[in-house]
Amino acid sequence: xxxxxxxxxxxxxxxxxxxxxxxxxxxxxxxxxxxxxxxxxxxxxxxxxxxxxxxxxxxxxxxxxxxxxxxxxxxxxxxxxxxxxxxxxxxxxxxxxxxxxxxxxxxxxxxxxxxxxxxxxxxxxxxxxxxxxxxxxxxxxxxxxxxxxxxxxxxxxxxxxxxxxxxxxxxxxxxxxxx
Amino acid sequence: xxxxxxxxxxxxxxxxxxxxxxxxxxxxxxxxxxxxxxxxxxxxxxxxxxxxxxxxxxxxxxxxxxxxxxxxxxxxxxxxxxxxxxxxxxxxxxxxxxxxxxxxxxxxxxxxxxxxxxxxxxxxxxxxxxxxxxxxxxxxxxxxxxxxxxxxxxxxxxxxxxxxxxxxxxxxxxxxxxxxxxxxxxxxxxxxxxxxxxxxxxxxxxxxxxxxxxxxxxxxxxxxxxxxxxxxxxxxxxxxxxxxxxxxxxxxxxxxxxxxxxxxxxxxxxxxxxxxxxxxxxxxxxxxxxxxxxxxxxxxxxxxxxxxxxxxxxxxxxxxxxxxxxxxxxxxxxxxxxxxxxxxxxxxxxxxxxxxxxxxxxxxxxxxxxxxxxxxxxxxxxxx
Amino acid sequence: xxxxxxxxxxxxxxxxxxxxxxxxxxxxxxxxxxxxxxxxxxxxxxxxxxxxxxxxxxxxxxxxxxxxxxxxxxxxxxxxxxxxxxxxxxxxxxxxxxxxxxxxxxxxxxxxxxxxxxxxxxxxxxxxxxxxxxxxxxxxxxxxxxxxxxxxxxxxxxxxxxxxxxxxxxxxxxxxxxxxxxxxxxxxxxxxxxxxxxxxxxxxxxxxxxxxxxxxxxxxxxxxxxxxxxxxxxxxxxxxxxxxxxxxxxxxxxxxxxxxxxxxxxxxxxxxxxxxxxxxxxxxxx
Numbered sequence: 001x002x003x004x005x006x007x008x009x010x011x012x013x014x015x016x017x018x019x020x021x022x023x024x025x026x027x028x029x030x031x032x033x034x035x036x037x038x039x040x041x042x043x044x045x046x047x048x049x050x051x052x053x054x055x056x057x058x059x060x061x062x063x064x065x066x067x068x069x070x071x072x073x074x075x076x077x078x079x080x081x082x083x084x085x086x087x088x089x090x091x092x093x094x095x096x097x098x099x100x101x102x103x104x105x106x107x108x109x110x111x112x113x114x115x116x117x118x119x120x121x122x123x124x125x126x127x128x129x130x131x132x133x134x135x136x137x138x139x140x141x142x143x144x145x146x147x148x149x150x151x152x153x154x155x156x157x158x159x160x161x162x163x164x165x166x167x168x169x170x171x172x173x174x175x176x177x178x179x
Numbered sequence: 180x181x182x183x184x185x186x187x188x189x190x191x192x193x194x195x196x197x198x199x200x201x202x203x204x205x206x207x208x209x210x211x212x213x214x215x216x217x218x219x220x221x222x223x224x225x226x227x228x229x230x231x232x233x234x235x236x237x238x239x240x241x242x243x244x245x246x247x248x249x250x251x252x253x254x255x256x257x258x259x260x261x262x263x264x265x266x267x268x269x270x271x272x273x274x275x276x277x278x279x280x281x282x283x284x285x286x287x288x289x290x291x292x293x294x295x296x297x298x299x300x301x302x303x304x305x306x307x308x309x310x311x312x313x314x315x316x317x318x319x320x321x322x323x324x325x326x327x328x329x330x331x332x333x334x335x336x337x338x339x340x341x342x343x344x345x346x347x348x349x350x351x352x353x354x355x356x357x358x359x360x361x362x363x364x365x366x367x368x369x370x371x372x373x374x375x376x377x378x379x380x381x382x383x384x385x386x387x388x389x390x391x392x393x394x395x396x397x398x399x400x401x402x403x404x405x406x407x408x409x410x411x412x413x414x415x416x417x418x419x420x421x422x423x424x425x426x427x428x429x430x431x432x433x434x435x436x437x438x439x440x441x442x443x444x445x446x447x448x449x450x451x452x453x454x455x456x457x458x459x460x461x462x463x464x465x466x467x468x469x470x471x472x473x474x475x476x477x478x479x480x481x482x483x484x485x486x487x488x489x490x491x492x493x494x495x496x497x498x499x500x501x502x503x504x505x506x507x508x509x510x511x512x513x514x515x516x517x518x519x520x521x522x523x524x525x526x527x528x529x530x531x532x533x534x535x536x537x538x539x540x541x542x543x544x545x546x547x548x549x550x551x552x553x554x555x556x557x558x559x560x561x562x563x
Numbered sequence: 564x565x566x567x568x569x570x571x572x573x574x575x576x577x578x579x580x581x582x583x584x585x586x587x588x589x590x591x592x593x594x595x596x597x598x599x600x601x602x603x604x605x606x607x608x609x610x611x612x613x614x615x616x617x618x619x620x621x622x623x624x625x626x627x628x629x630x631x632x633x634x635x636x637x638x639x640x641x642x643x644x645x646x647x648x649x650x651x652x653x654x655x656x657x658x659x660x661x662x663x664x665x666x667x668x669x670x671x672x673x674x675x676x677x678x679x680x681x682x683x684x685x686x687x688x689x690x691x692x693x694x695x696x697x698x699x700x701x702x703x704x705x706x707x708x709x710x711x712x713x714x715x716x717x718x719x720x721x722x723x724x725x726x727x728x729x730x731x732x733x734x735x736x737x738x739x740x741x742x743x744x745x746x747x748x749x750x751x752x753x754x755x756x757x758x759x760x761x762x763x764x765x766x767x768x769x770x771x772x773x774x775x776x777x778x779x780x781x782x783x784x785x786x787x788x789x790x791x792x793x794x795x796x797x798x799x800x801x802x803x804x805x806x807x808x809x810x811x812x813x814x815x816x817x818x819x820x821x822x823x824x825x826x827x828x829x830x831x832x833x834x835x836x837x838x839x840x841x842x843x844x845x846x847x848x849x
Contacts, residue, residue, distance in 0.1 A: 026355055027184050036184070039354035044209070044293055065469040066354050066462055067547050202656050223840035228656050230836075232649070233682035240646040244653025247640070248620070248661060252653070270643050398638040398654060399661050401617045405633065406640035408625075416583060417633055417641075 004059040012077030017132035022053025028154035130170035137174020187325035187351040188214035194329030201227040202250035209293040211255040211283040235260040239267030246276040249397035253279035269308025274406040277336035295543040296349040301516035313435040322356040334369035350462040371395040385413035391434035445493035450500040453482030470548035591789025593748035593774030600754040624671035645676030669696040673731040684738040689831035697776035705779040712815035730813035741766030743825040747773040749797040766831035
């Protein structure tokens, strides 16, 4: 059986909800029947430093490695971290960029989706801190590895109760976004 | 039994609770603090106590007091904290207090880089304190192993009545994977060896059995044991007599070796026909395994030997994994600490017909298989 | 085998490992009086049905005082230098029914172990600490202690102590644990009464006992006879109720204030924690 394998990088500034997005996506992928290795890196500062979540996702056989070698899926929410970690992303990868903070896409990537996720979170969902969930919603609709249902279930199991409703709204918003 | 999506810090905490942990004592330090936080919520729900001490020196000494009073007890720390505990590790070894220290290795020396991985505490994990003694050290390489070897390390501590160390690292600590969590009734739990004699005849440091381990009376049971940090006889009475010192300390040193069969653990991958055998532990072993698979795909007969018990070292399995190999490459994030262990095993076994290479990668991050290959190529070794 | 005399020669023999006697303490040393006061207290409380000696865990650190753990017939520990309070904390955490008692010297408790003292006191953690203060590192030959009086000779300060000494009782007083007292071997009955009271209390209990080291400290300050040092200590000890924290004196030339400075009954750390987490059924009688 040919092994299905994906490598995902999610990166941005500390405080953008990068690690939470990775956790929720990873947990949903486990429920969808994948093996998932989800590693996190962060700087000592809670706000403003580098924040990166990586997922090595396979079906059929457990992954050996922990760290991404060449990502086929990527989400970047801030320019500095996109530049810093772009070497981890393959040229043909599907890359989601938050155009609220990232003005232009770098050369080389052929499959880039640029959406002002943070603006959408602020003005259409009503909470600027749900940008990470808007992205995950769109990830589900464009990539298709995981359903909106499983993302909602995963999100509800790991976020505080007061955040569940607004996060759901953000996931649904992202899922229905057209590019 | 239940399936969870946990990082290794959480898996250690779950493993410890299943192994019967009832007193956790700690001092926060990155990258181990979230393990402490996790237990702070979960352990009291199971009737256990969590205590934040004023520093790691207090932590280790309180662990010894708790252990001798009948608690199954542990702490988690990282390099700087582990260094502070050194004196107390020797005390625990001297008074034969079973307890578990989880060292989530980070970049050193000194404060280093708090959030980043290192593997520089391998030698320290065995002999951090002054004086001759031995203990048991396990190094897991996944969240599931973090769970499994926490249970195992607790058992090892009670099998030999010694501190046990679980060597995790900053990458494992914050990497989530699927973990099968087994409850207390689903795991093997080794308990203390209770004294068979009445209190009037009890000697806390006498071992009549071949395992060299004395029976263990807790405080409060009427046996009046003395935990004596000075050299002592079987009653725990301070003695400077060289014969008595030797009896005691030889037992402390040799009891781990004596019980080795119950303690050692390792895994070999693709070593049956390997020309080149890599040796690595922890998260580094995951990158090396990926490299071995790449090399195999290119027709290079590579294999991996992964010690899980760093001490005692599983030299039997190691020797059989390298039979037929031409070269050994030890890969680690330090100046060659695991290399020193491997070198001494080869010397003791009189194995001279192969080349031994030290791939000492002094990096504050986990290299992937491509970076390890690049490093090997840069050294100019002709391995394949 | 533990040798126990068939017929006790002394009423406290049952609380001693008589096969380890004679003890190491010099003639004129005050430590035996403090230990005796402790043993009498346990004996009396046991006979009155107030305490089970098998639940007492006797913890010492390093130094002359530290050797007491080898002489007493309790569960005991002779811990590394300075770590007695930390060890005792673990004992209580593991089994709230046990009664950890720390019995150690000033160098051990207030010097190298000072941080543990500070935090155990501010937590009102359930442990009784008896600190024998002989103002020197006696076992090792008279080096400077944190309690050595200003300008007094020690082997590591041959021209006199340039440090201001630490008044450990004053420090503990500032942290407001349940019980704080300073006593002196020149008034032995008071030591016994104080220990009896403190043994039955919860929370952190502190008893400093001023003691005489005539062989080292006394000799170094030119007292040829142990009695001279005893008289000198007796002269400086003043029992009185201080008006404020600043009124607690630790001045070798004028006054070392003694007495019971705090005696209250707040819940200790164990009780507070266990109630917070619904674990009160695991608490013992004390």
